[in-house]
Amino acid sequence: MTAYNVPSSGVMADPMVVAEGLHKSFGDHHALRGLDLSVVRGTVCGLLGANGAGKTTAVRILATLSDPDAGHARVAGYDVVREAGEVRARIGLAGQYAAVDEKLTGRGNLRMFGRLYHLSRRAAHRRADELLERFGLMDAADRPVASYSGGMRRRLDLITSLIRRPEVLFLDEPTTGLDPRSRGEIWNSVRELVADGTTVLLTTQYLDEADHLADDIVVIDHGQVIATGTPEELKATIGDRLDVTLEDPAALPAAMTHLNTLANTDPTPVGPDGLSVVLPVGGLRLADIVRELDHAGVAAADVRLRRPTLDEVFLRLTDRKEPVR
Amino acid sequence: MTARTSPLRRLGWTLTDGLTLVGRELGRLRQEPGQIVAALVFPVIMVVLFGYVFGSAIQVPNGDDYREYLMPGLFAMVTFSAWLGVMTRMATDASRGVMDRFRSMPMARLAVPFGQTGADLLTGLLMLAIMVGAGLLVGWQPHRGVITTAQAFLLMIVLRYALSWVGVYLGLAVKNDQIADALVPLGLPFTMLSNAFVPTAGMPGWLRFLADWNPVSALTAASRGLFGNPGVPSGNVDWPLAHPVTATLLWSVALLVIFVPLSLRAYLRSGR
Ligand SMILES: Nc1ncnc2c1ncn2[C@@H]1O[C@H](COP(=O)(O)OP(=O)(O)O)[C@@H](O)[C@H]1O
Numbered sequence: 001m002t003a004y005n006v007p008s009s010g011v012m013a014d015p016m017v018v019a020e021g022l023h024k025s026f027g028d029h030h031a032l033r034g035l036d037l038s039v040v041r042g043t044v045c046g047l048l049g050a051n052g053a054g055k056t057t058a059v060r061i062l063a064t065l066s067d068p069d070a071g072h073a074r075v076a077g078y079d080v081v082r083e084a085g086e087v088r089a090r091i092g093l094a095g096q097y098a099a100v101d102e103k104l105t106g107r108g109n110l111r112m113f114g115r116l117y118h119l120s121r122r123a124a125h126r127r128a129d130e131l132l133e134r135f136g137l138m139d140a141a142d143r144p145v146a147s148y149s150g151g152m153r154r155r156l157d158l159i160t161s162l163i164r165r166p167e168v169l170f171l172d173e174p175t176t177g178l179d180p181r182s183r184g185e186i187w188n189s190v191r192e193l194v195a196d197g198t199t200v201l202l203t204t205q206y207l208d209e210a211d212h213l214a215d216d217i218v219v220i221d222h223g224q225v226i227a228t229g230t231p232e233e234l235k236a237t238i239g240d241r242l243d244v245t246l247e248d249p250a251a252l253p254a255a256m257t258h259l260n261t262l263a264n265t266d267p268t269p270v271g272p273d274g275l276s277v278v279l280p281v282g283g284l285r286l287a288d289i290v291r292e293l294d295h296a297g298v299a300a301a302d303v304r305l306r307r308p309t310l311d312e313v314f315l316r317l318t319d320r321k322e323p324v325r
Numbered sequence: 326m327t328a329r330t331s332p333l334r335r336l337g338w339t340l341t342d343g344l345t346l347v348g349r350e351l352g353r354l355r356q357e358p359g360q361i362v363a364a365l366v367f368p369v370i371m372v373v374l375f376g377y378v379f380g381s382a383i384q385v386p387n388g389d390d391y392r393e394y395l396m397p398g399l400f401a402m403v404t405f406s407a408w409l410g411v412m413t414r415m416a417t418d419a420s421r422g423v424m425d426r427f428r429s430m431p432m433a434r435l436a437v438p439f440g441q442t443g444a445d446l447l448t449g450l451l452m453l454a455i456m457v458g459a460g461l462l463v464g465w466q467p468h469r470g471v472i473t474t475a476q477a478f479l480l481m482i483v484l485r486y487a488l489s490w491v492g493v494y495l496g497l498a499v500k501n502d503q504i505a506d507a508l509v510p511l512g513l514p515f516t517m518l519s520n521a522f523v524p525t526a527g528m529p530g531w532l533r534f535l536a537d538w539n540p541v542s543a544l545t546a547a548s549r550g551l552f553g554n555p556g557v558p559s560g561n562v563d564w565p566l567a568h569p570v571t572a573t574l575l576w577s578v579a580l581l582v583i584f585v586p587l588s589l590r591a592y593l594r595s596g597r
């Protein structure tokens with residue numbers, strides 16, 4: 001149905017989104033400072049960053065809404081500034097807000113946008129029904145959007161960007177402010193799209209969202225990339241976390257001292273009788289740790305080694321960096 | 326820009342997409358029957374309020390019928406609602422991200438401002454028709470034949486279209502539906518400060534100057550003349566009231582010349 005020929009000789013690994021050295025300032029505020037990015041065809045890239053990190057600014061440039069001050073970017077093989085029209089014909093954008101007409105019905109919105117995507121009247125009607133059916137909005141199709149729940153609006157916003165079967169889909173914080181159930185529904189929709197072969201660039205502040213959906217993660221802070229990798233790779237960069245619960249709270253100081261020597265960093269006390277510490281990468285084995293504690297006369301009720309969460313990775317990464325102004 | 330599409334084809338899409346956006350406005354009306362009722366009731370309220378409540382105390386020169394005097398003023402009021410409506414709709418689209426969606430789509434770039442002004446023209450004609458109906462009900466009539474009457478309505482339509490471009494520009498400038506909503510009440514005093522409801526002769530000099538140069542007054546005076554309704558100023562009056570038709574046309578041209586380029590530039594550059 002897509003009217004555009006994807007070069008069939010294309011290697012699966014060719015990037016659908018490439019950004020090189022993007023800069024963007026608002027007044028004297030530097031929102032992007034040399035952002036580099038690459039998203040492989042058919043994958044989900046999670047652009048992860050705190051509020052104000054520059055995620056929306058980056059997405060707006062890639063979606064041809066805004067021009068970079070320096071650097072360049074290509075989406076689906078076309079330059080976002082010089083060939084903006086070609087890019088627009090191949091992308092979908094769903095933003096942080098539900099960008100639909102509140103006063104029209106869900107069906108009315110999809111039909112209108114379908115027409116504006118230059119589908120014939122019949123095709124626009126058919127596509128609207130198809131999308132409403134597939135994404136579970138058929139029951140609400142003839143109600144004005146103003147009466148929709150937050151989750152339904154976002155879903156409508158998402159499917160509006162799918163009308164033309166985009167090759168690249170930009171999702172800017174698609175689940176911010178949604179309840180867990182609606183988030184889960186959006187996640188499922190995104191997974192379905194990727195199964196269809198759509199390339200997705202997703203921004204989020206939620207680490208678990210990136211963890212669930214993204215094949216690759218790009219962490220940005222103050223308009224710059226500070227880490228990239230698969231979720232597992234990122235977690236591996238900070239080593240495993242050790243949680244220890246003591247039999248006797250009185251042994252806490254001794255345990256702290258010992259684990260500090262072992263891990264080379266300060267453990268964090270957790271409650272009166274527990275502590276937690278991140279071990280060095282490629283660090284110690286559980287058996288060694290238990291033996292060391294035993295030698296020191298510290299009796300542990302429980303010792304566990306676990307993978308760090310992406311949250312911990314993120315805090316580590318962003319803490320380390322001084323804000324550059 | 327898609328270099329491959331010819332200018333003619335692009336013009337075609339601008340028209341098609343513009344029409345889709347006009348259709349959008351009609352779709353919104355269908356979803357809000359309340360608005361249709363309000364649109365029907367509003368003219369009746371205005372006619373009753375001004376025609377009978379205030380009218381009972383207002384003296385029209387020569388002792389003519391006040392409601393004959395009033396209706397051209399109410400037509401002008403309807404005409405000047407154009408910039409408010411378009412401003413609110415543009416600002417709502419801008420603040421809700423709908424404008425960004427339009428701009429990220431492969432649709433004709435200029436269809437949005439042209440579609441919005443086109444849609445306003447359609448709803449404006451509807452509102453005008455309802456107001457005419459209300460006027461006929463209370464005994465207002467045009468007295469100078471079909472052609473001259475048509476000229477009066479054409480004048481209103483031309484000025485309305487020009488005013489809708491002021492709305493496009495203001496909507497893009499405020500970018501915020503709440504600010505736009507807050508500006509709407511300014512429309513009434515702007516319309517009142519004119520000859521639409523009372524003769525300006527009794528106003529203090531400075532106020533009279535503002536009222537006489539208000540484009541609302543030019544349009545009102547022009548249509549009073551063309552309808553053959555009372556209240557056509559005579560004697561020593563300011564230029565716009567001595568030549569109300571020319572003044573209305575000049576206002577229209579001036580607004581278009583200033584606000585079409587400003588709006589298009591603002592639309593193409595917004596968010597860059
Ligand atoms: N139009 C704008 N005018 C001024 N400052 C802006 C504008 N857009 C974004 N910024 C600033 O740029 C920085 C990055 O913003 P943004 O890209 O929206 O971050 P994020 O989406 O990651 O929260 C923020 O400090 C924000 O205040």
Ligand SMILES: [Mg+2]
Nearest residue numbers: 055056096173
């Ligand atoms: Mg953002």
